[in-house]
Amino acid sequence: NAGVMQNPRHLVRRRGQEARLRCSPMKGHSHVYWYRQLPEEGLKFMVYLQKENIIDESGMPKERFSAEFPKEGPSILRIQQVVRGDSAAYFCASSPKQGHTDTQYFGPGTRLTVL
């Protein structure tokens, strides 16, 4: 699971700015998931993507949040006009295309702080 990469590891934004979080899945993995973890809480599902497709975005806030996983390059979670309540750790996970597709491996996370 060390293969899931996320950057930046820490991100500081002022209210109203945009935050872009990037995730590169493990080699051979084509499924990407984003989760949010508030301090002292569990992980909450946000969105599930495959290459060029959003499969399930039932956990995404209706406004300001968007995600993509282009044909080339990392998956991007974008938060527009950030507010203090967006401060959290955002984790990306990936799973393989075949075999045990259930198993999700997590990246190191991006810790977003909104001032």
Add this chain to the structure above:
Amino acid sequence: GENVEQHPSTLSVQEGDSAVIKCTYSDSASNYFPWYKQELGKRPQLIIDIRSNVGEKKDQRIAVTLNKTAKHFSLHITETQPEDSAVYFCAAKVGGNEKLTFGTGTRLTIIP
């Protein structure tokens, strides 16, 4: 949707003793149950998982049991060591749905 409850929220165990963490789930269609260990400031790491077609799985000092009838599953850690101290999360996945629903976590402290 799926709801996962986890108990206890904190657990202190003497080094060498066993630790047990329990989770219940609500959706009988759930068929995959992983456990993650998260150290402070680190990523969640998968430590063991079980699928609904088995009742128990063991990996060295760690075991997971699943009771589908009662809709609960448990993590058992034997011969605990200081490096087992961390927050442990259970999760469940409904068949046909890819997202994991997590419990609220158990902070396990091993007392030397």
